[in-house]
Amino acid sequence: MYHVRNEESALDIVQDSMMKLAEHYGDKPLAELPMLFQRILTNCTLDWYRRQKTRNALFSNMSDFESSADDAGFDLMESLNLQDYAEGTESAQKSTERAQTLREIELEIQELPARQREAFLMRYWEEFDVAETASAMGCSEGSVKTHCSRAIQALSKALRAKGISI
Secondary structure (H helix, E strand, O other), X not given: OOOOOOHHHHHHHHHHHHHHHHHHHOOOOHHHHHHHHHHHHHHHHHXXXXXXXXXXXXXXXXXXXXXXXXXXXXXXXXXXXXXXXXXXXXXXXXXXXXXXXXXXXXXXXXXXXXXXXXXXXXXXXXXXXXXXXXXHHOOXXXXXXXXXXXXXXXXXXHXXXXXXXX
């Protein structure tokens, strides 16, 4: 719940994680299960974030565009048409390049050691402060800073090697 900040989603993630643990690792020794579950839970949480990101990119809540008494002349279709012709509209090539770069970044984040990835995602994706991240990870604030620093160095090095400069 701390990661996703939604009780229903958190319960779904834990349930999915338990199902995957039972389906795929039922034959493992009991001592290995807590670490396996933690890894599955982390992966399910990341999958949830990816789905949310995709869903938010593809769908808009149409009630966000409903007019109020103050802007009775607001027309959604007119607004969308104006956006299509506005200066600075991103070209298909730029959009594709950006998507490819983001995919490369996501792949490199997956390659980080677990603690570095966890600290990095909490600090820069979920925008937790150092104290919140330390509390969630069960470590000191100095450890969070170290994990984040190492994650940034590793990501920078890996992305530069692929010709990506951020």
